[in-house]
Structures are given as C-alpha cells and as structure tokens.
Amino acid sequence: MTSEYAGDPGAAIVARGLGKRYRQTWALREVTLRLPAGRICAVIGPNGSGKSTLLAMAAGLLAPTTGSLSLFGEARSTSATRRRVAYVAQDKPLFPRLTVAETLRFGRELNPGWDQAVAERVLRDVDIPTGARISTLSGGQRTCVALALALGKRADLLLLDEPMADQDPLRRSRMMGALMAEAAEHGTTVVIATHVLAELDGVSDHLWLFGAGRLRLAGDTEAIQSAHALVTGARRDGERAGDRASNPGLPPELAAHAVVEARATGRQLTVLVRPGGTELEGEWITREPSVEEILLGYLRNPTAPPLLLDGGPTDAPEVAA
C-alpha cells in the first residue's frame, strides 16, 4: 500500500483518480493533481463542487471511495502525516465550554510540535482575550481561534476551508497577513478553499478550480494565466455570440482555439480562449486576462473544456486537457 506513495516527497499533495461518493452521489470524481511543497494554493468552486470533500480527505477525516491521496510522499492518515497536516473545517468546530487559553492547551497537549508563541501572537493580533469562553465569541473570533490552533500545530501543510468567510475586512487582512508571514517563514504549504476570488488575489501561486465534483482548472497560477488570452473585436452581422454551449456564431478564425467563454456587449465581442498553435488573424485585440477573469469565465460556462496542468505524479499518464 505505502510503496505507491514513495518517491514524491517534494509534493505536498498528490492525488490520483481520487473520488468520493456519498450514497448515490459523487462529491468528487477522478481528481488527479499534484501540489509542490511550499505553494499557496487557492481552491475555488461553487458550493457543493467538492472543495470541502477534498480537504477533509487530505485531513484524514474521510476515506476516498476511489483512487489514492498522498501527502509528502506518504499515505494519508498515518501518524507521520497527521503531525504534518493542520486542518480548519468550514464550520470551525471548537469545544464551546473551553476558554481560549484551554483551547490552546488542547493543541499543546495533542501536538508534539506545538508552538505556543505563534498561536498567542495570532490571537493578540486580533484582540481576542485568552480568558474568554469559546461559546461567548463571535463567529469571526472563533475562526481566529481555529486558525491560531492550526498555526500553533506548526504543520507543513495547512488545509483551510473557507477561513475568511465570516471575517470583517480588517480582521481578514490581519489574519491573512499572519498566515502568509508564517507560511513564508517556515515554507508551509497552504491550501485555502474559498469562493471569494478577491480574497486570494496576489497571494496564491497555485490554483484548483472545481465544478460539480470535477477538477476544471489546475496548475501554477502564472502558467494558467499565460495559457489564456482575452480577445476583443467587433461583432460581425449574423453572428450570435454568447451561445456558450457550442459557440456556433463565432468567427471561423477563433474556431481553431479552445474557447472558454464568449460574451457580446453591443457590437463588441469578448472571447476568453486558450490559443492554439496558429496566430489569430483579423482585427482582434489580444491581452492576457487576470486570474479573476479566467475564473469567472470558467464559472459562467460550466461546459468549458478543463485545463489540467498539474500532471499528477510523474509516472501517471498525462490527463487530457
């Protein structure tokens, strides 16, 4: 069992054909991905797209139905990986009757690598009194305590499920700052699931986009960006742009490229494409799209062809894009 995970310790997460089924429905299907250690990875997707399932499986809370998942070259939920992974669940579970200080002691008693100073610094940054009971804290404050607990564990891989969802902007930026400072200082790999795209702008350098339980975009953020082009031009008569399913009305010179999404505004046509080999002819203005524009393009058009640049484990067959 363990031998198949050996050999890729440089990858924080490697998934191969990973799937999870709850009774009749698949929460996650055929996910193959690889996250190099030290990356900050954004996991994007609508609710129910499989983000939380992936994180819970990596955290050792769920067993996969199909495929395999390894962390730092080892099978998940072994005693070694348990120490190296910290997880903050979406609903930020804590023990309501414990005080903040007791919650930190909980972390200290159960984790040999515990760093009390880090956890206390995080809580000081956001003014949470350590004597307060968890049940008296607001949702946002509880999230901070959960993050402090995860950071205090001094894990190599942080799995954070919607960590900033209930934070006010000030606390959000402070928590994000603390998180990134810790990650930079210790080379921690961070995986953050979110549906707030702006939250991770300029912070993440890796990207996974999920839709309906499948991986639709995966790879280095820059590589994804450079693989796309935003093309703007005048719409010609008789063309019906915006038919996202098949884009039949698109100009023929675009047909050679993989079209993610086409939108018409008045007489102007804006098309997000993954350029093929050939140069684009005609009067088109081409520029590199922002990450947010790419993500919105894929989110608006669920039938856009997936782009998977992670490649998975080196010996696995390349997944067709």
Next chain:
Amino acid sequence: MKGLTWVVWRQHRATAWTVLALTAMAACCVGYWFHQQYAFQQDHGIAGCDILLPTCHGQRLTDGSLADVVRVLDTDYRDVLVRAGYAMLALPPLLAVFLGAPLFARDFESGSHRLALTQSVSPRRWMAAKLAFAVSLTLVVSLVLTALYGWWWHSTWRDFGDLVWDTPTPFLTAGPAGVALAMLAVVVAAAVGLVLRRTLPAMVISLAISGGMLYLLRAWRPAEHLWPLSTARSTPTHYPDLPRYTLHERLRYETSSGERISDRVCPDLSVEANLARCLREHDVVSSLVEYHPASAYWPTQWVLAGICLTVAAALVAGCLWWVGRRTA
C-alpha cells in the same frame, strides 16, 4: 494531567463531577439506612435473629413486645432494603444514558470530533482514551455503590428469612455482576452514540437497551443456568435434608440403573405405603433433589460478570477497529 488524559478530563469533567456527587449522595443514603437498621436490631436485642423462626434468644417471637419489634423490622426495614435494591437497578441505565451515550454522540453532533481527529494523536488513541475515562468512572461508581449495598444486603438478608438471592436485587445490585453489567451498559451506549451520531436518539436507544438487558436477566434467572446444580439423596420415600436458603429445588427419583426419572411417576399418593409400592414398581432406589445452595451465589456472580465483561471488551475492540477503518 497531561496529553489526552487532560483533554478527555477537561471535556467531560462536568459530567464526572456530577456523577461522583450523585454517587456520594446515594452512598450516604445507603450507609444511613444500613446504620439505622443495624442500630434498631442492636437496640432491641434482635441482631442475628431469623424472624421466620419461632424463637429468638430463647423467647418465642410470637410473644409480647419482641413480636412488635420484629414486625417493625419486617415491614419498615425490609422495605427499605428491597426498595434501595430496586433503586440500585437503575444504575446501569443511568450511567448508560448520561455517561455512555453522549461520550461520542455529542462530539459527532457538534462536529468537534473533526477538531480532535485532526491533531497529532490517532483516532484510535482518542477513542481509547474516551472509553477508558467512561469505563473507569463507571467502575468507581458501581464498585462503591455495589460494595456498600452488598455489604448491607449480605449482612442482613438472612434476618428476614424470606428473601431470596437470585432476584434482580441482590443478584444484579450486590455483587460483581452488577459492576460488570454497568460497564457493559456504558460501553453499549457509547457504541450506540458512535453509530447514531446524535445525542438524544443515542440516549433513548441506550435506555431501551440497558432496560431490556435488565428485563431479560430478570426473566432468564442467570443463577439457575450459570452454575451446575448440587444434589442431595435420601431413601425413596423421604425428602432429602437440605441446607436453608436453597433455590430451584427439583425432586427426581433415581432407579437402580442410575437413571433419573420425574417425580410425577407416582403422583398424589398421600398414603406412604402406596407411595412406597409405586416407587418399588418403578425400580426407584433413592429420592434425589437438585438445588442451588446459597453458596452458589458467588460463582454464578462471577460467571455472569465474566460474560458481561467479555461482551464489553469485544465491543470496545469493535469500536476501535471501526474508527481506524473509517478514516484510514
């Protein structure tokens, strides 16, 4: 305290203190009644008298003031002893509902199990620590109460003459079987909570299961089945002499070939000569009574305790195996 021990204690200490406080109160009640009865018997000079016998310390029990004293003992104090025993029967269900059922169900219901299971300790160790806590608390509580009540019961039950030892109390309240039953009830309730993952349904189902166990044990009378019966012999027409406080007596006849036959082969023969002739015709050489002497109480207790603890241990092993498999 350190590590998991501290974590489990901190999470459940309110329950633990409540249970220990209630136990102390119950122990005080039992101790108080025990002392009251003992003092009453001492004060009136009837300690060690069997009130079913006609005499006590040379006086006839039907005479005068001594008879009144004995009547008070038989009504008031006998009731307290028996009712306290029935209250003691509530111990396994109470511990199951308030200690066993919420042990895992509350964590799963609130989602806090995900916090515990993503720290550096393995799920198996986490579960083992919680079970160890619940089982040790149960052991302390049931040991204290059972030992105290057992001391009272065993020191006085013969005074009342008509009390038997295989009824639910004292059989499940005054010996090791009671302690083992409480531990089994708690482990079953914890497993139910683990499966149902909801506190209230787990409490209801655990109550039903532990109540059902008591009912079945009452109906099945474990004392009769868990230890071989003793036998006493006599001549065909004489009933063998038996010690007092025996149970489950059954008269059989033994033929010259050693075969044991039913006592119904010669029914309703009140004239001894006719009975003797009938028995001779059936080739009966001796009458024989199978019975449980009062001394069978302890071995049957230990056998039942052993069964309960074996089932509980198997269930604990099953829970640990299951949690390891679910997350691996």
